Amino acid sequence: MATKNFFTSSVGRKIIVGLTGLFLISFLVVHLLINSFILVDLVNPNDNGATFNEAAHFMSHNWLIRVVEIGLFAGLIAHIAMTVKLTIENKKKRPVQYAVFDGKANSKWYARSMAILGSILLMFLAVHLSQFWWPTKEALYITHADENSFEMVKATLTNPINLAIYVVGVVALGYHLLHGFQSAFQSLGLNHKKYTPIIKTIGTVFAIAVPAGFAFIALSVFLGLVQ
């Protein structure tokens, strides 16, 4: 009998997708927390982004965060590599398509569109990293310029095109999470009469609240509510 490798089996691979997904979800919490320091200016007008800059400075200089950042990229790559491979393989499993397909009768559109939502997210991520992550690295390691993360965020997000890209990104994130959050638990085998409804509720709240939080902060910057 051929190899029964966990990592090549259909069940094993979806467990990896779920685990990496949950890891990436945990990162979102940290990201939103750091971003929320931008809003300190709303309650303390003299802040001028100082709290946010301090937090950003900590995130870019702490050695433990640096190590976790490498892990984060590894998790992201694993999640993408695994899902791309699975999507391509799954597509081949139905060589002749149905003439009539009533998708909405049996499942939610965003659950069937995780690959499309994920692709939108990946494109957004490329733009997002080039706009916010790379300039910080450049200042830190290449130009050794003074970094002012808050000014950089302001300069980028006051541009309506950049704001629009940002909003599209977080909406795609919301739908991706709406399925992904509870789906990860199911893949790990965690389905229980008592806990699954709780997980699903938390997942829905998370999928709405977190992207809404990101969008709210971005809008606050765009509208000049924080200076």
Added chain:
Amino acid sequence: MEHYNMNLTLKVWRQKNTKEKGHFETYNVKGISSEMSFLEMFDVLNEDLVHENKEPIAFDHDCREGICGMCSMYINGRPHGPWNATTTCQLHMRAFKDGETITVEPWRAQAFPVIKDLVVDRSAFDRIIQAGGYISVNTGVTVDANATPISKVNADKAFSTAACIGCGACVAACKNSSAMLFTSAKISQLALLPQGEPERHKRALDMVHQMDEEGFGSCTNTGACEAVCPKEITLESIARMNREFLSASVVSED
């Protein structure tokens, strides 16, 4: 419910054999009673075709009372048609209105090749069961009834997963043609019982392996399978299989 007769337009997939490319044929059926089952409507159509010296439409059927798992029509974009928890043979024509057009296709999956018209080869399911969906017991003196205590909760859960008739609607509905609902039901019905305990790990590994070998896709938890399952097997079953497989993979010495 009031009885009525209806005239219908049927678009049915015709395919001579596995190798030939199939196509849709359109048929008009008249005077169909709302009390007929969907398969009886096909019997009427086939009788007409025979009278016209045409090849009748091949379709799978056996018990016609919803328990054998043979009938397998994909009706208007949904396995077994519009009713929940119903097999095609138990779908009645009162689900349709006079003048409606109904499209009927075979299950579509690489692992379920079309044999003829609406008949597909589902022997991949048999091979998954052969890989581990059994318990090994010595024959001999009959064991006393109730000698092995089983909790009521587990007995009920094992029973409801054992209700799987292996029709393949889960595969037909899944966008990935995944057989995980079927395989997990067959793993669950034994994993929940003490009789299944000795071969528990080997069973999970072997059946999942065979499922992959047969060319079924992997699960993305859309839930389409449980929505169309005529026996209402749930995703809880797939989660159990994932747990079984994970723990078996960890402890396995292979």
